[in-house]
Amino acid sequence: MSTDTTSGVRPDGESGWPGAADPGYVQLPADGFTTALVMDVPDGHSAEFEQAWEQAAGQVADLDGNIHQVLLRPTHLPHTYVVISKWRDEQTFHEFERSRSQDELTATLRRLREGIVMSTPIMVRRIEGRKP
Incomplete structure (x- = not known):
């Protein structure tokens, strides 16, 4: 179709x-607004980072306008994480990004990361698998 x-x-x-x-x-x-964060975590801190992300993401999930969040780790880069966050719209995301709540919720994550790259990808096309 x-x-x-x-x-x-x-x-x-x-x-x-x-x-x-x-x-x-x-x-x-x-519809929606997606952000992608790529973060490097020091050796030996992955479990702590994942736990901190889950705690923060659980609270962000209760915020108005947050659609979902996903934590990914490339198998060939064991100390790199990718966070995909989807929001109702760009304005809602930026309101959260500049909020005191965001500062408080992500404080531990900021402490545990060595570097970060943020992008705002857009979906150009999607083709569904015909034989899932």
Whole structure:
């Protein structure tokens, strides 16, 4: 089933989206706001970091506008974590990001990380598996 929830105008100005007529192609609506944080944690602190993240994420989950959070660890980078956080909209995320609550909830995480890179990825396309 093909669904095109875009305006129908590609970034290059042409109408329609490439692939939209392909079977299995789904263009997701541009709802929500996603952030991705990549953090390095010192050797020997992974368990403490994961526990602190779970505690903070559990409290953030109760906040208005937070849709979900995911903690990932690449198998080939045992001291690197990726946090994906989805919010209702960008404004709600930035309100949290600048809040005293955020400072308090993430204090332990900040202490345990050695470096951080933040990005705000957008979904360009998603194709569902045909044989899950």
